[in-house]
Amino acid sequence: MVTAVIGSQWGDEGKGKIIDYLSLNSHYVVRFHGGNNAGHTVVNSYGKFGMHLIPSGIFNKKTKAIISNGVVLDLETLLLEIETLEKAGISVKNRLFISPRCHLIMPYHKLLDRLYEEAKGKQKTGTTGRGIGPVHADKVSYNGIRVSDLMDKKSFSERLKIQLLIKNKILAALGEKPLLEKEITDLFFKFREKIKSFVSEPYSVLQKAIKAKKQILLEGAHGVFLDNDWGTYPFVSASTVLTGGATSGAGIPAKKIDRVVGVVKAYTTRVGEGPFPTELFNKDGELLRKEGNEFGTTTGRPRRCGWFDAELIRFAANINGFTELAITKLDILDAFPKLKICTHYVLNGRRMNYFDGDANFLSRVQPVYKIVVGWQQSTKGITNYKNLPKEARAYIKEIEKLVGVRVSYISTGEKRDAIIKISH
Ligand code: GDP
Ligand code: IMO
Ligand code: MG
Numbered sequence: 001m002v003t004a005v006i007g008s009q010w011g012d013e014g015k016g017k018i019i020d021y022l023s024l025n026s027h028y029v030v031r032f033h034g035g036n037n038a039g040h041t042v043v044n045s046y047g048k049f050g051m052h053l054i055p056s057g058i059f060n061k062k063t064k065a066i067i068s069n070g071v072v073l074d075l076e077t078l079l080l081e082i083e084t085l086e087k088a089g090i091s092v093k094n095r096l097f098i099s100p101r102c103h104l105i106m107p108y109h110k111l112l113d114r115l116y117e118e119a120k121g122k123q124k125t126g127t128t129g130r131g132i133g134p135v136h137a138d139k140v141s142y143n144g145i146r147v148s149d150l151m152d153k154k155s156f157s158e159r160l161k162i163q164l165l166i167k168n169k170i171l172a173a174l175g176e177k178p179l180l181e182k183e184i185t186d187l188f189f190k191f192r193e194k195i196k197s198f199v200s201e202p203y204s205v206l207q208k209a210i211k212a213k214k215q216i217l218l219e220g221a222h223g224v225f226l227d228n229d230w231g232t233y234p235f236v237s238a239s240t241v242l243t244g245g246a247t248s249g250a251g252i253p254a255k256k257i258d259r260v261v262g263v264v265k266a267y268t269t270r271v272g273e274g275p276f277p278t279e280l281f282n283k284d285g286e287l288l289r290k291e292g293n294e295f296g297t298t299t300g301r302p303r304r305c306g307w308f309d310a311e312l313i314r315f316a317a318n319i320n321g322f323t324e325l326a327i328t329k330l331d332i333l334d335a336f337p338k339l340k341i342c343t344h345y346v347l348n349g350r351r352m353n354y355f356d357g358d359a360n361f362l363s364r365v366q367p368v369y370k371i372v373v374g375w376q377q378s379t380k381g382i383t384n385y386k387n388l389p390k391e392a393r394a395y396i397k398e399i400e401k402l403v404g405v406r407v408s409y410i411s412t413g414e415k416r417d418a419i420i421k422i423s424h
Helices: 015-025 075-087 107-123 132-140 147-151 153-173 181-198 203-211 245-250 283-291 310-320 390-403
Strands: 002-007 028-031 040-044 047-051 064-067 096-098 216-219 257-265 268-270 304-306 324-328 338-347 350-352 366-373 407-411 419-421
Touching: 002 015, 002 310, 015 040, 015 216, 015 257, 015 324, 015 407, 028 203, 047 075, 064 203, 075 181, 096 181, 107 132, 107 153, 147 153, 147 181, 153 181, 203 216, 257 310, 283 304, 310 338, 310 390, 324 390, 338 390, 366 390, 390 407
Parallel strands: 002 216, 002 257, 028 064, 028 216, 064 096, 257 324, 324 407
Antiparallel strands: 040 047, 268 304, 338 350, 338 366, 407 419
């Protein structure tokens, strides 16, 4: 059984929490796209962790963790993450596998990320500064350096030399100092020694696991509206966030994905620039940020907060083929006397869909709200659906109705066991 877990908004929906929980019954967990722009929080008996590259299912000792070819790798972050896990008593030896096809984030990618943002000024995307756009640009224009190159020192040196020839000219034109080949080579050859035992092609492992009907979890990063094609371009990330991305990003045939769990925060947040129809600029927005501790796991930036937007989730459900939803952070709404749910958009008096236009269009649409009563009592840590206040159950039902997908999980706290499982 292959289960994909996909973020349905602009990231930070609580994918890490859901993956950590679902990994208890999984043989494999696979990160199939993105890089260390992702920050997935896991809170369990080992402590609290912000996972950037290693799949969030690593905490279940029986689960094998795969970083597949679709992921772009910052080796310094990866090594720090391995060290943090080992210190917490989670051994990754013989459990972590890295695809040799992964592209490496090089020092010039991070520099170029910053320089592009500076050049764009007010029009900046608000990236995480991790070199994600530039490394993908090199990947698709055949200028990337992959893990397999690093495993072959000669290949790495040859490819780096050519890249520095080009990149140093660009950097000089933008007023930056040139990068030194020897310094980068020495650093990456040190990284090489530390990661080489984890490098092995996961393709046949996953194919065999699919045939043997093992439980495989695909851990999506970011969120649908950061997808490079279908998100709010240019305020997006560089990878394919959608379920279908697992075919290219992990070598999983689309037909073999049995379940697609859309992770949906009970309200909406966004980090970085770009349109956000239900964004709140008042005390309700501040309350969501404060109660939800809405500050970026990767960059610490305050997240923009707003009401639940069913128009977005309907689109996310259709394009990903969600078979079910996991609603997170329900407990953050505990204090609100009334809540708003955006049912759809209008522009100049006409009903509009998310997909009717671009980012500019989306910044002009008006959300139409349905007002529902809040429950004003604590739902934190509730694990049984029947114990939810009736107003909270009505809120969940309203979401199910507007999105047209059933809810299978409701998360009521950051810890692994603060979750309601609904059997259908
Ligand atoms: P991800 O990137 O989708 O994995 O999400 P993040 O980890 O960046 O952000 C989600 C935040 O919400 C983290 O701080 C989680 O610990 C926290 N969280 C997840 N689910 C819940 C929940 O149901 N209730 C509360 N209070 N916090 C949650
Ligand atoms: P997780 O996996 C929230 C956003 C950045 C920026 C845009 C482009 O934790 O949900 P990038 O560095 O990718 O070039 O930045 O994408 N972004 C995220 N926002 N959560 C994430 O990941 C994100 N990954 C990228 O804030 O707006
Ligand atoms: Mg996150």
